[in-house]
Structures are given as C-alpha cells and as structure tokens.
Amino acid sequence: MTGKSLSERIGDLGRRLAVEAHTAWLAARDPRVAWFARLLAVAVAAYALSPIDLIPDFIPVLGWIDDLVILPLGLLAVRRLIAAPLWSELHALAETASERPSSRAGMILILLIWAALLAIVYWAVRTSPLH
The missing domain is CATH 1.20.5 (Single alpha-helices involved in coiled-coils or other helix-helix interfaces)
Structure with missing residues (x-):
C-alpha cells in the first residue's frame, strides 16, 4: 500500500485549510471584493484563526466537527461569492506565503x-x- 497514512492526510487537510483561510483573509482586505463577501471572509478567517471555537476541541469528536464542517462551509461560501479569477489570484498569493521558509x-x-x-x-x- 503506497498511499499516505491517516496522519499525513490530516496534515495535508490542515495545510489546505490554512491556505484557504489565508486566501479568505486576503480577500477580506482586497478592495475588488464586494463588501458582503469581504464581511463573510473576515468572519471565516477570524473563526479559522481564533483559538476560541463554538464547540471546544477538548470535547471528544464534537470538538472537531465544527472545524471539519463550519470552516469548510464558510470557505465554500466565500469562494462562491468571489469571482474565480480573483480567487485564483488570491489563492496563489496565499500559497506563496505558506511556502516561505521559516x-x-x-x-x-x-x-x-x-x-x-x-x-x-x-x-x-x-x-x-x-x-
């Protein structure tokens, strides 16, 4: 079996969500984005970066469901409100930022x-x- 382990797939998902959240943050600050999309993007990015969740992570299973459901749905809504070429441009910026060496x-x-x-x-x- 040459596939990735569960922990590697979870890590990849986390990195993808981090890039998407950063893209939402960039969209919230871009004047080319409509005001209601910017407002939703701020809310989604703030939720993604906030240490406070609707359901605390220490509650087994339920604590992760909000991160696995609410965040992707919010990102999907933001993505649908922004034109595809603009989202692609902002996503490329977010990916470049995530690849910077630390x-x-x-x-x-x-x-x-x-x-x-x-x-x-x-x-x-x-x-x-x-x-």
Missing part, C-alpha cells in the same frame, strides 16, 4: 530571549527584600 534559528533565539527574561524576573522576585 527560521528555526530565529524561533529558538526568541524562545531563549523569553526564557532569559523569565529567569531575570524569577531571580528579581526571589532576591527581593519583600519576599
């Missing part, structure tokens, strides 16, 4: 800075005469 070294540097700041705060509290 810097692991930069991420590690930022994490080290935060850890150092936390250590300084901890040291300041521990050595404070008020403690």
